[in-house]
Amino acid sequence: MSLVPTGSGPVVGRVAGTVRSWRGIAYATAERFGPAGPAPSWAGTRDATAPGPVGVQWTPAGSLTGTEDCLTLDVYAPDDVPGPLPVLFWVHGGAFQTGAAADYDGSVLAAAGPAVVVAVSYRLGPFGFLQLGTAEAPDPSPALTDLLAALDWVGREIAAFGGDPDRITLVGQSAGASLVCALLATSAGQRARAAVAFSVGGPVLEPAEAVDVAARTLHQLGVPRTDLAALRTLPAEAVMAAAATVARESRRQRLGGVVWGPVLDGTVLAVQPAVAVATGALRDTALWFGSCRDEMTMFLQHGSGDAVAVARARVGGARFDRLHAVYAATARPGEDPVQALLTDEMWVQPVWELAQAQVSAGGRAWVSRWDHSPGLPPYDRLGPTHGADNACLWAHPPRFVERPLLARPAADMTDADQAVTAVLHDAVLGMVRAGTPATGELVDWVPYEPAARCTAVFDATSRVESDPAGQRRRAWDTST
Template identity: 45%
Template structure:
C-alpha cells in the first residue's frame, strides 16, 4: 500500500506518509454523541462529501477528575480513531487495536504513537477515544454502558474499513493497559463484540472492575445527588442531556472525592453488568467458554500500586489507603481471616516494603489476573501469563521501580504519554537495559499480533504456571509467589 488517500465506507480520507508509515488521524467512527445523543449508544457516522482531512488528531474525550497529564478539557465530539500502517506492505497485515487507560476518567488515543510498532512489526495499529466518566459509564440518565458500545462501534469500523488501509479484518488483536486492559477483558463477555477481534492482550487490568446492576444503580444515584437531581419526578433524561459539561465534571469530582479511602471498592465509573450490553460478569462468561476461541495473553507489573502511593522507600506508610484496604477486607473476609492474611503478608513481604503494598498489589491486580487466566484455561482456551520487572530509566519509574505503567514505556517507546507528565522532565533517551527490554516486549507483542504463540509455555493452573518475566535478561519463572497465591486460594475477591 503506497497511497495516503483511501476510501472508507463514509467517504474519502487523506492522511500522511511519515518515515515508511502511512498515518490517518481523527477519523470519526460514530456520530458526535452530543445533544440528544449524550448518554445514548453511538450512532452511525454520516457520510461526508469530497476528501476529509485526516492529518490531525480529533478532540480527546471530556476529561474528568484525576487526569495525570496536562490536557485540554476535551470535547463531547470525541469518537474518533487513528490508524498507522506500513507503507511497504504488499498484502493485508494484522491489526492491533489499542484501548487507552486512565481509570475510566481520563486519557486519549492520541497519547500513543503507533508508528514504531507499525514500522517494526509490519502491522496496522489503531488507537481510539471513547466516552469517559459519567458520559461513558453509569451516567445519570439510566444508560449504563455507552463506552462499551463506543468500543464495539470502533471494532465494527475496523471490520468494515481496515482493509482499505491495508489491514486484515480477520486478524484483529484487541489490547489495552490499566482501564484499557479492564475494558479488553470485559469485551470478552460482550455479545455485540463477538467476532470483532480474534486475540486479546490484557495488561494491568482484569474484568473484576465491573459493577453489578445494583451497584450501578447506586452509583448513578450518587451522581444524580451530586448534580442536585436525585431522581425525583420531573428529572428526565432530556433535562440531563442539557446540563453543561462542567456540571458533570464537578459532580464526578464530588463523587470520586466522596469515595474516601475505600480503595478496593473502586470508583463509580466503570462497566455495569446490566443484563443487556454486558449480560453477566466477565469472569463467569470466560469460565463458561465465551472466550474459548480467543488466544489470551495476560500481563501485569511487579509492583503495580507503588505509583499510586508515592515512594515506598520514603518510610511514609500509605496511610490514606490502609483503612480502606482493611475495611474492604473485613467486609468480605471477616475479622479473623483478614487478620491472618495481614500477618502472613507481614511475615513474608519483601524487605523494606510495607506489607500493605504487596497485599494491595495482589488483591487488586495480580490475583484477578490469575483468576482470569484460570477461567480461560478451565474453559479450554489458550492463555499465557507475564510479569514486567524492569525499571525504566525515566521519571518517575527510575525512582519508584517497576510499577503501574512501566511496561507502556517499553511497548510504546517515545509516545507523547511519556513526555507530558506533570512536574517531570521529558523522557530521556533509552539506555541499554531499556532498549533490551523494549526489544523483548515489542517482539513478543508483535509476534502475538501476527498470530504466533508466545515463546514461553502456556499458563497451566494444574501445572507449573509458567510466567514470562520481562527484564534484562528475560526469564521464565514457574508459579512465582506461590505461597502468597495459596493464601487466597479459598477466599472471595476483596
C-alpha cells in the first residue's frame, strides 16, 4: 500500500511490481453545466486502489453508462525511483463523447520513463460542452474547466507523488489532442514544457456554432437555456437522448455527427490554438503533431457520402474536385483516393499548418505519420486508421490491453507490433523527459521546417522521411 497526503485528504494506492498507482482521486467537483470547482475534503483515508467513475456516455451496445460525478484522475509512478520525475498528463479521446481515465493504465509508461503518468477523466457530450451562453457572451465549456482544474491539481499535488510540477508534457489523441491544443491556448496550458497531439480533429468551435448546437438540443428538451434550475433537474437520459437526436441530424455538417467540442469563449479560451501558435505564445514549448496514414477508413465503413459532403462544404466543391484528381493520380496500389483525400483534409492539413506556424514563430515542432496496422480488431481489417497509434501507446507488451469502454478485448502483440510500440514509447517518453522525440531508432528526426519537412514514419521498421506525400501536400497550397 502507498499512502500519500493531498490537500483534500490522504489517499492510499497500491504497488504492483515496480509501479505505484492511485486511481479515482477527486480533483474537482461541479454542478451540472457549471464550471469545475475545488474538490471537497474528506475525513480519514480514501481508498484509491480501484478505477474511478466514468462520465455519462453511450456504450457500443447502445446503453447508457457512467455518472456526472466523474471528475477524478489516476496517477502512476515508478516505485523506488528518486524524484522529482517529469509528468505525462494524458487527455483521452472519444469524439468528446466517450472514454475515461479508467481505460488507460499508465504503469508501463511510468516504469519506462521513468515518469509520473496522470490520466484525467472529464465531463463528456452535452454535460461537458453544452453552450448555455450566447454567441455574444459564450460560457466556457465545462469540460475545459475540468481539465484546467486537473492541471491546477497537478501543480499543487503532484510533488507528493514524486512528480515535478515544472516538467509537464500534455499528451492527447483525437478529441484529447484537440483538447490538448485548446489547453495550449490558455495561460495554464502554456506552463507545460511540451505537448504531443495525435490526430488533432480541428479547431475549437466558434461561439455561433456552439450556440446553434445548444439551441437544437434545448429545443429537443423543451427547456430554455436561461432556466438552469430546470435543466439541472432533467434526467441524464433525457439530455443524452436529445443530444443523440441532434447528432444524427448533423452528419452532413460534422464528421460522424460529432457536434461537441470546446468553444472559443473569450475568457478561459480567448484565442484559437492556431493563433496562439502563430503569434509565438508556444515558442518555448516543444510540440509534436501526429496522424495515422488512413485515419478515415474507421469512419467510412458504411459509406463516404456524409464525409464527402462535410469536406466539400469546408473546402469548396471545385477545390475538392481538383484535389481528388491529384489523389487519384498519386494513389498507391489498393488505396482509395477519396479516403486519402478525406484523411488529409480532416486530420493532416491541421498538422502541416500547426507545424509550419510553430516554425515560423521561432519554435520547434515535430511531425509524424503512423503507417503500422496493429494485429488486433479493427486495425487488422481497416489498416492504420484512427486510433491505431493509440492502441500501441497504451499497450503492455507483449499484450494489447483490454479497452472496456470500447468493448475491445485484450490481444497478443506480433513482433512488428512490439517493435513499433518500443519506438513509439521511446519517442513519447523522450518528449516527456527532454522535450524531444528524437531518440533511439528516430535519433535523426529533426524538427519540421520548410526545406525538408522531416517526418517520422512509424511502422514495423520506423524511419525518417523528407516530405512524404509531398505532391499531395503541394496540391493543397496550389488548389485554392
